Amino acid sequence: MTHRPFPRLGAPLLLAVGALTLAGCSSFGAAGPSTRDIRAAGTAHDPASDILIVDLDRPVAGRIADLTERRSFANVFGDTLVAAPLIERGDLIAVTMWEAPPAVLFGTSGSSRPSEDPMVASSTSLPEQRVxxxxxxxxxxAGRVQVAGRTPAQVQREIVARLRGKANDPQAIVRLVDNQSSNVTILGEVANSRRVPLSARGERLLDILAQAGGPTEDVDKVTIRLTRGTRAETMPLEAVILDPTQNVPLRADDVVTVIHQPYSFIALGAVQRNAEVPFEGGGLSLAQALGRIGGLRDDRSDVRGVFVFRFEDLGALPPELAASASATRDGRVPVIYRLDLSQPAGLFVAQDFxxxxxxxxxxSSAPGADLQRFIATLTSFALSSIAIGNSL
Incomplete structure (x- = not known):
C-alpha cells in the first residue's frame, strides 16, 4: 500500500501566520475605548480632560434622584390653590342689584315694569360692562366704582355701601362674565392651542390640558414644559399622570407647552445589541436598560467597565467636583458614570440609577478579549490550511 507523503507546509504556514498576524494588528481592533482608556480620560492632558469620571454607587445615584425630585412640578411650583381671579382691565362684568320692599330706588322688576306686589323685592340687572x-x-x-385688582365680593360690598341710604336694604351680585386677564396659555402638541381663563375653582395642569383637547401624541412620548415668570421646568406627561402631586394648580400668565419628545438611549460596545433604544416617559433604570439590549456579552464584555456618558447638571455632582467642573454654555458638564458589575452591590445601584x-x-471589551478572537481566527486558519494540505 502506497502512502501519500505529508505535505511540507511549514514555510507557507509560517508566512501565512505572519501575514495574518500583521493584519490582525489592524483588523482586530476593539469596539470602542477600553476601561483603562476611559478612566484615564479625566486626567489626560488633552481636550478630554474636561470630562469627569464618576464611580456609580448608592450615594451618587441618590444625589441624582434628589435633583430630579427637586426639579419636579410639585417642588418648584407648589400645590397651593390660588384665590379667585381678580378683576382686571378688559374683563367683562355683570352686576345685578336688589332692593327690599317697599322698593324706593329700584321700583321696577327685572322685566322693567312696575311690580304688581309692593311687598316683593325689586331687582335691576345692568348691561354687561367692560372694565x-x-x-x-x-x-x-353709586357712580364709578374701581374694580381692577379686586375680587367680585369686594366690589359687591362697595356697591352695597354706596347704595345704603338711597335704596331700601340694597343687595348686589357681581359676576366675572369674561375673564381677559387671568389666563393660562397652552400650546404645542395639543388639539387646540388656546388661552384658557382661570376660574374660582382653581384649575390644575391636567384640567387645562383637557380643555385644550388633550395631547395629539401618545402619552408616553409627550413632555410638559411649565413656565411661570422666569422659571421653567419639564416633566414627562406620564410622570404627571402617575403622580397626582405633580398635577399642580396653575396661575395667571402660566405657559404650558406640550412637546412631542420620544425618549431613547444609545447602546454601544460589548452588549448583545448595539442600537438606539426608545423608552417610556415614566422612566427607565440602568438595570432595565441593560435588560432591553439583551445584557452583556459573556465572551467579550468587561463587567467592571459599564459606562453611561451624559451631559449632567451641576447640581447632580458632588460639591468638590462641581466647583472645578468645566460646564458647557447651557450649564451642563460632560460626565462618564462607571458601574462595576463584578460586585453584587452594583446590581442594586443599577436599579436605582x-x-x-x-x-x-x-x-468596554474585557482585557484580552480581542486577543482571544485573534487566536481563535488564527487557529481556524491553521487547521484549514492543514486540512487543505492533507487533501492534496
Missing amino acids: DEDGAIAIPF AMRDDDVLYV
Missing part, C-alpha cells in the same frame, strides 16, 4: 382703562365701571346711583434621554450606554 375700562382706568379699572372702573359705572353703577347707577435612572437613564435619561440621549444617554449613551457603553460596555
Whole structure:
C-alpha cells in the first residue's frame, strides 16, 4: 500500500501566520475605548480632560434622584390653590342689584315694569360692562366704582355701601362674565392651542390640558414644559399622570407647552445589541436598560467597565467636583458614570440609577478579549490550511 507523503507546509504556514498576524494588528481592533482608556480620560492632558469620571454607587445615584425630585412640578411650583381671579382691565362684568320692599330706588322688576306686589323685592340687572382703562365701571346711583385688582365680593360690598341710604336694604351680585386677564396659555402638541381663563375653582395642569383637547401624541412620548415668570421646568406627561402631586394648580400668565419628545438611549460596545433604544416617559433604570439590549456579552464584555456618558447638571455632582467642573454654555458638564458589575452591590445601584434621554450606554471589551478572537481566527486558519494540505 502506497502512502501519500505529508505535505511540507511549514514555510507557507509560517508566512501565512505572519501575514495574518500583521493584519490582525489592524483588523482586530476593539469596539470602542477600553476601561483603562476611559478612566484615564479625566486626567489626560488633552481636550478630554474636561470630562469627569464618576464611580456609580448608592450615594451618587441618590444625589441624582434628589435633583430630579427637586426639579419636579410639585417642588418648584407648589400645590397651593390660588384665590379667585381678580378683576382686571378688559374683563367683562355683570352686576345685578336688589332692593327690599317697599322698593324706593329700584321700583321696577327685572322685566322693567312696575311690580304688581309692593311687598316683593325689586331687582335691576345692568348691561354687561367692560372694565375700562382706568379699572372702573359705572353703577347707577353709586357712580364709578374701581374694580381692577379686586375680587367680585369686594366690589359687591362697595356697591352695597354706596347704595345704603338711597335704596331700601340694597343687595348686589357681581359676576366675572369674561375673564381677559387671568389666563393660562397652552400650546404645542395639543388639539387646540388656546388661552384658557382661570376660574374660582382653581384649575390644575391636567384640567387645562383637557380643555385644550388633550395631547395629539401618545402619552408616553409627550413632555410638559411649565413656565411661570422666569422659571421653567419639564416633566414627562406620564410622570404627571402617575403622580397626582405633580398635577399642580396653575396661575395667571402660566405657559404650558406640550412637546412631542420620544425618549431613547444609545447602546454601544460589548452588549448583545448595539442600537438606539426608545423608552417610556415614566422612566427607565440602568438595570432595565441593560435588560432591553439583551445584557452583556459573556465572551467579550468587561463587567467592571459599564459606562453611561451624559451631559449632567451641576447640581447632580458632588460639591468638590462641581466647583472645578468645566460646564458647557447651557450649564451642563460632560460626565462618564462607571458601574462595576463584578460586585453584587452594583446590581442594586443599577436599579436605582435612572437613564435619561440621549444617554449613551457603553460596555468596554474585557482585557484580552480581542486577543482571544485573534487566536481563535488564527487557529481556524491553521487547521484549514492543514486540512487543505492533507487533501492534496
